[in-house]
Amino acid sequence: MRIILASNSPRRRELLAQMGVDFSIDVPDIDEHDASTPQDTVRALALQKARAVAARHAGERSVILSADTVVFAGEILGKPRDREDARRMLALLQGRWHEVYTGVCALHVPDGRHEVRVECTRVRFAPLTGEQIDRYIGTGEPMDKAGAYAIQGRAGMFVERIEGSSSNVVGLPMATVRELLMAFGVLL
Template identity: 45%
Template sequence: MNSYPPIVLASSSPRRQELLKNLGLPFTIQVSDIDETVSPDLKPEEIVQTLSFQKAEVITRNLSFGLVIGSDTIVVLDGQVLGKPTDEQDAYRMLRALSGRMHQVFTGIAIIDVASGKAEVSYSSTYVTMEAMTDETIYSYIASGEPMDKAGSYAIQGLGATLVQKIEGDYFTVVGLPLHLLAHMLTRFGVSLLNR
C-alpha cells in the first residue's frame, strides 16, 4: 500500500522516535554518530539545519534507497547556545540562567532521498518562558536525572513541564521534532499523511 521508500530516522532520541511513531509511519532507526562541532559564526537556525543534514547524510552512505530524516535541537538564551549539560553543576548553571526568563528553542529537520540525492532542510523555532525557580526546585529537578541528556537541561514533555510558564509557537519543536513542519516536508517526497 505504501508507495514511498522506507523511512529511516537518524536519531537515538526516544522523544523523536515516539513522535514519529505517533504519525503512524513505519520507520527504522539508525543512530548517526557525528562530530557536532560547528563554527561559532553560525546563527542558531544555521546550526540546527547544518547538524540535521550531517546526521542524515552520514546514514545515507550505508544505504542504496530510502528517506533519511535527521534532526537537531538547541536552546538559545541571550544569543548563547545551551547544549546538553556536561554534569550536574553545568545543569544547575543552565537552569539558573533560564529561571524566570524567555529563551528560544530551535529544531532543524533534514530529509534526504538516498536514491535521487534530493535533500530538503528546514527549521522551526519556539519561545519558551520558564518560571522563576528557587535553588531547591532546581536541585530537586536535577536529582530526578531528567536534565542530564537534554539541550538546555530540561524536558518539556517530562517533569520539566512543571517549570515552563508558557510557550509561543510549536510545542513539538521544543520536544525535538516539529511534526507540522515534518509533515509538509514529507509531502514533497511523496509521503502524504493526510492527502494534503
C-alpha cells in the same frame, strides 16, 4: 518508500510513531559542534546526521529524516556536560524567555536531494529557586536534553508560556515533518 529516522532520541521516535509513519532507526555517529547562530547550528547538524546515515544506505530507495535541537538564551545551550553545567543552564533559563530551535532534514536516497527546515519556539520559564533546580537535576531527567530540560517531563511545570510548536520543544516539530515527508512523496 522506506523512512529511516537518523536519531537515538526516544522522544523523536515517539513523535514520529504518533504520526502513524512506518520507519526504522539508524543512529548517526557525528561530531557535534556549534556554528555561529542557533539556526546555523541545527541546520548544519541535521544535514550532517542525514548524510552520515544516507552513506550507509546507498542504493536503497528511502528518505532519511534527521533533527537537531538547541536552546538559545543569549548563548547556544546543547546537552549539559555534567550536573554543574545543567545547573548553570537552568539558572540561566529561570524566570525568562528563551528560544528552542530544531533543524529537520529530509534526504532522499539514492539521489541526495534534501531539504532542511528550522523551527523556532519561544518558551518562558517561571522563576526557580536553587533548591528547585537541584531537585530537578537530582531526577536525572535534564542530563541528555538540550537546555537541560524536558518539557514533556517534570520540567513542564516550569513553563509559564509557550509560543509556537510544543513538539518542536520536545525535538521534532510534527507539522514541519509532515510537510517535508509529503514533499518527498511519503503518503501520510
